[in-house]
Structure formats: C-alpha cells, structure tokens
Amino acid sequence: MRPSHEQPDERPTVTKPKEWAAGLPGVAHALEYSLGQTSVPRTATTLLAINQPDGIDCPGCAWADPTPGHRHRNEYCENGAKHINDEATSRRITSDFFRQYSVTDLNRQSDLWLNQQGRLTEPMVKRPDSDHYEPISWPEALGLLAGELKALDSPDEAAFYTSGRVSNEAAFVLQLFARAFGTNNLPDCSNLCHESSGFALSETLGTGKGTVSLEDIHHADLIFLVGQNPGSNHPRQLSALEEAKNNGARIIAVNPLPEAGLLRFKNPQKPRGIAGRGVRIADRFLQIRSGGDLALFQGLNRLLLEAEDARPGTVLDHDFIRSNTSGFEEFSQHARTIAWEDILAATGLTRTEIEQAGDDVLRSERVIVCWAMGVTQHRHAVPTVREIVNFLLLRGNLGKPGAGACPVRGHSNVQGDRTMGIWERMPDNFLDSLQEEFGFEPPRAHGVDAVNAIRGMRDGHIKVFVGVAGNFVRAAPDSDATEDAIRRCSLTAHISTKLNRSHTVCGRTALILPALGRTERDIQATGEQFVTVEDSMSEVHTSQGRLEPASRTLLSEVAILCRLARLTLDGKANIPWDQFEGDYGLIRDRISRVIAGFQHFNRRVVRPGGIRLPNPVNEGVFPTPAGKALFTRNAWQMPEVPEGHLVLQTLRSHDQWNTIPYTDNDRYRGIHGGRRVVLVNPADLARLALEEGQLVDLVGVWGDGVERRAEGFRTVPYPTAVGCAAAYYPETNVLLPLDSVAETSNQPTAKGIVVRLEPAAGE
Ligand SMILES: Nc1nc2c(c(=O)[nH]1)N[C@H]1C(S)=C(S)[C@@H](COP(=O)(O)OP(=O)(O)OC[C@H]3O[C@@H](n4cnc5c(=O)[nH]c(N)nc54)[C@H](O)[C@@H]3O)O[C@H]1N2
Ligand SMILES: Nc1nc2c(c(=O)[nH]1)N[C@H]1C(S)=C(S)[C@@H](COP(=O)(O)OP(=O)(O)OC[C@H]3O[C@@H](n4cnc5c(=O)[nH]c(N)nc54)[C@H](O)[C@@H]3O)O[C@H]1N2
Ligand code: SF4
Numbered sequence: 001m002r003p004s005h006e007q008p009d010e011r012p013t014v015t016k017p018k019e020w021a022a023g024l025p026g027v028a029h030a031l032e033y034s035l036g037q038t039s040v041p042r043t044a045t046t047l048l049a050i051n052q053p054d055g056i057d058c059p060g061c062a063w064a065d066p067t068p069g070h071r072h073r074n075e076y077c078e079n080g081a082k083h084i085n086d087e088a089t090s091r092r093i094t095s096d097f098f099r100q101y102s103v104t105d106l107n108r109q110s111d112l113w114l115n116q117q118g119r120l121t122e123p124m125v126k127r128p129d130s131d132h133y134e135p136i137s138w139p140e141a142l143g144l145l146a147g148e149l150k151a152l153d154s155p156d157e158a159a160f161y162t163s164g165r166v167s168n169e170a171a172f173v174l175q176l177f178a179r180a181f182g183t184n185n186l187p188d189c190s191n192l193c194h195e196s197s198g199f200a201l202s203e204t205l206g207t208g209k210g211t212v213s214l215e216d217i218h219h220a221d222l223i224f225l226v227g228q229n230p231g232s233n234h235p236r237q238l239s240a241l242e243e244a245k246n247n248g249a250r251i252i253a254v255n256p257l258p259e260a261g262l263l264r265f266k267n268p269q270k271p272r273g274i275a276g277r278g279v280r281i282a283d284r285f286l287q288i289r290s291g292g293d294l295a296l297f298q299g300l301n302r303l304l305l306e307a308e309d310a311r312p313g314t315v316l317d318h319d320f321i322r323s324n325t326s327g328f329e330e331f332s333q334h335a336r337t338i339a340w341e342d343i344l345a346a347t348g349l350t351r352t353e354i355e356q357a358g359d360d361v362l363r364s365e366r367v368i369v370c371w372a373m374g375v376t377q378h379r380h381a382v383p384t385v386r387e388i389v390n391f392l393l394l395r396g397n398l399g400k401p402g403a404g405a406c407p408v409r410g411h412s413n414v415q416g417d418r419t420m421g422i423w424e425r426m427p428d429n430f431l432d433s434l435q436e437e438f439g440f441e442p443p444r445a446h447g448v449d450a451v452n453a454i455r456g457m458r459d460g461h462i463k464v465f466v467g468v469a470g471n472f473v474r475a476a477p478d479s480d481a482t483e484d485a486i487r488r489c490s491l492t493a494h495i496s497t498k499l500n501r502s503h504t505v506c507g508r509t510a511l512i513l514p515a516l517g518r519t520e521r522d523i524q525a526t527g528e529q530f531v532t533v534e535d536s537m538s539e540v541h542t543s544q545g546r547l548e549p550a551s552r553t554l555l556s557e558v559a560i561l562c563r564l565a566r567l568t569l570d571g572k573a574n575i576p577w578d579q580f581e582g583d584y585g586l587i588r589d590r591i592s593r594v595i596a597g598f599q600h601f602n603r604r605v606v607r608p609g610g611i612r613l614p615n616p617v618n619e620g621v622f623p624t625p626a627g628k629a630l631f632t633r634n635a636w637q638m639p640e641v642p643e644g645h646l647v648l649q650t651l652r653s654h655d656q657w658n659t660i661p662y663t664d665n666d667r668y669r670g671i672h673g674g675r676r677v678v679l680v681n682p683a684d685l686a687r688l689a690l691e692e693g694q695l696v697d698l699v700g701v702w703g704d705g706v707e708r709r710a711e712g713f714r715t716v717p718y719p720t721a722v723g724c725a726a727a728y729y730p731e732t733n734v735l736l737p738l739d740s741v742a743e744t745s746n747q748p749t750a751k752g753i754v755v756r757l758e759p760a761a762g763e
C-alpha cells in the first residue's frame with residue numbers, strides 16, 4: 001500500500017480544454033497565487049524587478065529577455081510571477097516545525113503540502129538514530145559534511161547534483177571544489193532534460209547549444225514547435241511568436257496534445273490581447289503519435305530530396321552543403337529507402353498532412369525548429385535531434401539570420417551551469433584550462449550522470465550525495481528504486497530554499513542547508529553581490545536580489561560551497577575560497593580566464609543586456625572533428641505496444657514548477673482539484689471498456705520483470721492522439737524504469753512509457 005500522499009484525489013472537476021493561453025485570467029491567477037504567498041509590498045518589489053536590466057532574473061524558465069530598450073515595465077508572465085513569489089513567500093519553517101513533525105510524518109505529506117510550508121530558515125540535521133531533524137550550527141553542519149567526505153575511500157564515493165536554478169558563480173565554485181576534491185561526479189538536472197539535444201548537436205554541429213536569438217525568432221519565415229508546451233512552460237515565447245507572426249511567419253505545431261498556447265494567444269501586455277480573441281499561433285497542427293517526430297522529419301527530408309529531383313538546383317542549398325557539411329550522399333541514399341507506410345504508421349499523420357507541411361518548408365527561406373521534452377525524453381531522442389539537424393542543413397537553415405536550431409531550455413540557468421563546467425564529462429580543453437589556472441590536476445575519468453548516480457548509490461559505490469538546489473528524489477526516474485538507493489547513503493545533504501521530498505527520503509544522516517534565493521539581497525565581506533545567469537539563447541546577464549533574506553541565518557550558495565570546500569580540502573590546491581566568498585567578482589575573474597567567451601567578464605556583464613556568447617555555427621564554423629556539419633543516418637525505435645496498452649507521457653501541469661505542484665489545477669487543460677488523472681483519447685477509453693472518471697491503476701510494462709504501478713488515477717477523456725495517454729510528473733515517476741534511457745545520452749525516457757490501465761481495486 002502506498003503512503004497517504006499517493007492516495008487518489010477526490011473526483012477532480014473536468015471542463016473543456018482551453019483553446020487560448022494568457023489574457024486577463026492569467027494576470028489574475030498570477031496575482032492570486034502571489035498574494036496568497038506574501039504581502040502586497042513584497043509582491044510589488046519582486047514583480048517590478050523581474051527581468052529588468054538591473055533586476056532579478058526570473059527564476060522560472062530559460063526563455064530570453066528582449067533587448068533592454070524593448071522591455072515592458074512588466075516583463076514577465078503569469079507563471080514567472082508565481083515562481084518568483086513562491087520563493088518570496090512570507091511563510092517560514094523553523095525548528096519548532098521539525099519538532100512537531102518527524103521525518104516519517106513529513107514523508108506522508110504531498111509534494112504540494114511540503115512546498116507550501118514556506119522557506120527553510122536554519123541548518124538542520126537528522127542523525128542516524130533519530131526520526132527528527134534538529135537544529136545544527138553552520139560550522140558544525142559543514143564540518144560534519146566535510147568530515148564525511150574526507151573519510152571516504154575515494155572521492156568518487158561522493159556525487160554532487162546541481163539543479164538549473166544555481167547561478168554561474170555558485171556552479172563554477174561547485175565544479176571547482178568537486179574536481180579539486182578529486183571527482184567528476186557532477187550529475188545535474190540537464191541529464192534529465194536536454195541531455196539528448198546536447199549529445200546530438202555536439203556530434204553533428206560541434207556545439208551543444210542552440211543557434212538562434214530572439215531576433216532570429218522574430219524574423220523567421222517558418223517556425224516548428226515540436227514537443228513543447230509554451231503556454232505553460234515558456235509563456236513569453238508566445239510574445240516572440242506573436243511578433244514573428246506579425247512579421248509574416250507561419251508556425252507548425254507538432255504535438256500529441258492540442259495545447260492551449262499552441263492554438264491561440266492573448267497577449268496580456270496589450271489591451272487588445274486582454275479583451276480580444278487573441279492571435280492564432282499555429283497555422284498547422286500536426287497531432288503526432290508519441291515518439292513519431294523522427295519519422296516526421298525523415299518524411300519531410302524525403303520530400304525535400306524528391307522536390308530537388310523534380311526541380312534540380314532549386315530546393316537544396318548546394319553551396320552550403322558542399323562547403324559546410326559532410327555525409328550528404330550517404331544520408332540522401334538512406335533517406336530515400338524509408339517507406340512512407342512506416343512513416344505514416346509511426347507518426348499517425350496522413351501523407352497529405354506531411355506534404356502540406358513540406359510545402360510550407362519549400363516556401364520558406366528562413367526556418368527555425370524549436371523543441372523541448374516531447375523530443376528529448378524518448379529512447380530515440382538523440383537520432384531525432386540529429387534528423388532535425390539534417391532537415392536544417394538541407395536548405396542551409398543554420399548560421400543565417402532568422403534560421404536555426406532552438407532547443408528550448410527549462411531551468412533559468414541550466415545552460416549556464418553547463419557552461420561553468422557542471423557536467424560529468426567536461427572535455428579535456430576545459431580541464432586543461434582549470435589545471436592551468438588553479439595548478440591542480442583535475443580527474444580525467446568521466447563521472448556519473450543522474451542515472452548512473454542512482455545505480456552507484458544502489459550498488460553501494462556512492463555513499464555521500466550532495467544536492468545543490470533541486471529535488472533529486474522526485475525528479476529522478478523509478479521512484480521506488482531511487483528512494484531505496486538514496487536511503488543506502490551514509491549521508492545526504494541538500495542546499496535548498498524550500499522543503500521537498502529529497503529532505504524526507506534521505507541518507508542515514510541528513511543535512512538541510514538553507515540558502516538565499518535569487519530574490520534576496522546577498523551581502524558579503526566586500527558588500528552587496530550580484531550573480532550571473534545564461535538563458536536559452538546564450539545571453540549572460542546579472543541578477544540581483546531585492547528582498548530582505550527570509551532569515552538572518554541563511555547563507556548564499558556561494559558561501560556554503562566555499563566554506564565546505566575550505567573545510568574539506570585543507571589547503572589543497574591553494575584556492576582562495578574566503579576571498580571568493582567575500583567578492584563574487586573574483587570568481588568571475590577566474591571564469592573569464594578559464595572559459596572561452598568570457599573575456600573581461602566583470603566589465604562586460606554589467607552593461608544593459610549583458611553578453612551574448614558567440615556560437616561558432618553563426619560564424620560559419622562547425623567545430624566537429626571533421627570541421628564540418630555532419631549529415632547522419634538515423635533509425636527510430638518505437639516502443640512495442642501490446643494489445644490493450646497505451647504509450648504514456650509524463651508532463652507538467654500549468655500550475656507546477658517541475659517536482660513542485662503549486663495547486664491541484666491545470667487550468668488550460670480544464671482540470672481542477674486533482675492531479676492523479678490520466679488523459680486518454682475517448683476512442684481508447686471505449687476500446688479499453690473504461691468509463692470517464694473511472695479509478696484505474698497505471699501499470700508499467702518493461703522487460704525487467706518488475707511490476708511498476710501508480711495507483712488510483714481518474715480517467716479523463718481528452719483529445720490526445722489515439723494510443724497516447726498523458727499524466728503528471730512526478731506522481732508517475734514510479735513508472736519510469738531506471739534502465740529505460742535514451743540511446744547514448746542516457747536520459748530517462750519520461751515520454752515513451754508503455755502502460756496498461758487496470759480498474760483499481762474496490763471500484
Ligand atoms: N510552469 C512551468 N514552466 C516550466 C517548467 C514547469 O515545471 N512549470 N519546467 C521547466 C523545465 S525544467 C523544462 S525542461 C521545460 C519543459 O517544457 P516542455 O517540454 O513544454 O514540458 P512538458 O510538460 O514535459 O511538455 C512536453 C510537451 O511535449 C508534448 N509531447 C509529448 N510527447 C511528445 C512526442 O512524442 N512528440 C511531440 N512532438 N510532442 C510530444 C506534450 O504533449 C507537451 O506539450 O519547462 C520549463 N518551464
Ligand atoms: N517523469 C518525469 N520526470 C522528469 C521530467 C519529466 O518531464 N517527467 N522532467 C525532468 C526535467 S526536464 C527536469 S529539469 C528535472 C527537474 O528536477 P530538479 O531541478 O531537481 O527539480 P525542481 O523541482 O526544479 O527542484 C525544486 C527544489 O529546488 C529548490 N530550489 C529552488 N530554488 C532554489 C534556489 O534558488 N537555490 C537553492 N539552493 N535551491 C532552490 C527548492 O528546495 C525546491 O524544492 O526533472 C526531470 N524529471
Ligand atoms: S517566460 Fe519563463 S523566464 Fe519569462 S517570465 Fe515566464 S517563467 Fe519567467
């Protein structure tokens with residue numbers, strides 16, 4: 001029997017899904033949530049500072065800000081306002097709270113409840129023989145963690161997880177500490193997010209980052225939105241798409257779900273947007289089957305090759321292909337062998353639908369493909385992104401204005417953390433620079449990623465787990481396996497702002513190390529500090545908190561990590577941790593010497609708008625071993641779906657931030673008062689002889705003989721693609737087998753899970 005927080009909800013109310021995103025209700029909901037968390041003055045302070053040139057970078061998603069002269073006074077979306085005020089909440093957790101609730105009590109509560117208790121205010125420890133957290137001083141807490149790290153037989157018995165809200169400065173310090181300590185065990189949320197994009201782009205283009213700017217979006221002729229839900233997850237992307245449409249762009253949305261933001265957008269920053277019908281976003285909606293995107297792009301590529309055969313010299317960009325790419329011949333031979341019937345079966349689309357999209361492509365000089373988790377969280381995610389690159393290369397849609405590849409990143413600084421060296425497999429040139437700058441020999445063997453960290457803890461090789469932001473226990477796949485693995489650790493420590501399940505499912509000893517958030521003033525020995533972040537479009541800019549800290553005991557992430565490093569390393573490597581803690585400018589000086597593109601970092605980053613890191617592709621350089629962009633031959637592996645089964649995707653509601661639900665509602669999808677729901681096409685419900693609102697268990701089918709069951713979900717008839725169901729993460733992470741990962745990138749397949757729906761016992 002599952003704990004009480006996994007019991008079914010009361011029957012949620014279900015209304016018709018919305019066909020448009022934002023507008024006045026969006027503004028109202030943002031204020032309602034914000035004022036439920038904190039006071040009017042604090043809300044006003046955060047909201048006026050959010051995304052302004054000298055203000056607080058929105059702690060929500062990584063969508064880029066317009067250039068400073070073009071920003072609105074309110075440069076944020078409904079969800080940005082919720083994310084920032086979830087951190088700025090006036091609620092506090094003190095040591096009394098932990099006296100009242102044991103760890104076992106807390107673990108019975110829902111993720112939503114844990115988050116709603118407010119900000120963590122003082123360091124706490126759970127000792128091996130106790131079921132309660134108790135207060136501990138900072139020196140004792142950090143001394144305990146340092147002592148445990150020093151006592152390990154090998155530095156590789158520790159793993160340091162990072163979530164993408166962490167600033168560049170803290171990330172740089174963290175990776176420096178881990179490598180000086182002697183390990184590359186730096187798993188991060190990117191392993192669960194865009195790892196597949198990074199692998200595919202690095203292999204084919206020689207750089208793991210997207211190539212487009214906001215300007216490019218505004219000036220594209222055609223934009224594909226593949227596997228992403230911008231209305232909830234990157235709301236200001238809709239403003240950029242609106243501008244592109246005003247400039248004449250067409251938009252093709254590819255998704256199993258008709259998401260509200262893909263259909264229409266009412267821009268809350270324009271009077272017409274609030275009152276009127278809004279702008280139609282997608283000119284074409286391709287309701288694809290789960291995992292069908294590789295086949296779709298192969299179909300489009302085949303159409304382009306055939307159009308070139310029919311009208312030689314008019315379709316492909318031969319100059320571009322000749323001078324910048326290799327592998328075209330092998331690719332084009334392969335592309336012609338893929339059978340249409342296989343493409344249609346994999347996509348669930350008609351040939352006419354694909355041909356019409358192909359005609360849009362032929363009419364467009366400048367094409368951008370945007371994608372997110374609907375692409376990266378499949379078994380064949382890496383080949384899918386490679387095929388998107390083939391598609392862009394064929395007509396020279398890379399390295400020119402208004403065209404390119406746009407992996408839309410999740411966390412506000414997930415891309416920056418990678419730039420700073422948070423990766424278990426940083427290339428040698430980065431490690432060489434680190435060695436030259438700091439004079440120690442960084443370890444060269446690759447460390448563990450998120451999935452391998454779980455395996456390492458399970459098998460007893462990793463004994464200490466340190467989480468720098470995030471909620472690893474809930475973000476990771478295979479919840480039961482992950483929880484067992486974490487519980488085997490001798491010590492787990494989390495640098496956090498809010499309470500979450502990673503504090504209640506913990507090692508024998510556990511530490512909560514409460515940190516300042518981005519909204520708060522950060523005052524160190526040399527005065528008030530700011531930090532820097534990098535958005536999805538490689539723009540690096542400052543972020544400076546405005547609010548008084550939630551508690552006087554809080555330390556900044558940089559301070560916690562510098563103090564931990566000093567205590568653990570005992571002077572090894574002669575790194576001036578105290579000075580770094582006192583003046584973040586000194587950290588940025590080191591970044592400017594270690595990482596390409598950051599010359600004169602301190603001086604340049606304070607200019608309005610900050611720095612745009614150069615992308616070699618936009619300078620016509622493809623830094624692959626061959627010095628050219630690569631065409632590749634790709635094959636898909638659709639999961640086998642036995643009769644009576646569905647392919648389940650796990651996704652976000654409108655009202656959650658990753659593992660943290662803010663409410664039980666998903667307004668655009670018309671679901672209120674419950675998260676344990678499964679969205680199923682009405683034809684599938686009929687075929688499976690299930691009723692609307694019936695209570696079912698989701699039972700995972702995977703070849704390892706383990707039965708994975710998520711109990712007590714209500715069915716909701718929903719216009720999703722036939723055969724493709726959807727349910728919220730993290731409630732469904734119990735269904736993701738640890739070993740079900742994307743080829744080569746090792747990213748968990750959170751979107752392609754084969755399940756059956758069993759009527760729940762007692763119904
Ligand atoms: N409000 C809010 N904003 C967020 C987050 C949040 O939790 N809440 N999380 C942030 C983070 S870390 C990330 S990574 C991003 C995630 O942003 P998204 O990638 O938009 O997130 P998901 O909710 O996982 O939605 C995946 C989308 O892909 C579609 N999809 C699923 N399977 C397929 C498929 O096989 N093919 C295609 N073409 N589409 C498919 C789904 O229907 C859905 O629309 O959002 C960021 N922004
Ligand atoms: N099934 C399934 N699983 C998934 C996904 C999916 O689509 N489906 N998506 C995956 C993706 S894309 C991602 S990115 C991961 C997300 O995984 P994570 O990044 O690990 O999770 P979050 O929910 O963002 O972490 C929230 C916690 O971060 C802490 N926090 C917030 N702000 C700060 C801060 O400023 N400083 C510090 N120190 N702590 C802070 C708070 O304590 C909060 O409770 O989940 C992944 N897991
Ligand atoms: S689009 Fe993303 S970064 Fe911009 S305000 Fe909304 S949540 Fe914040």
Ligand SMILES: [Mo]
Nearest residue numbers: 192193410411
């Ligand atoms: Mo993410």
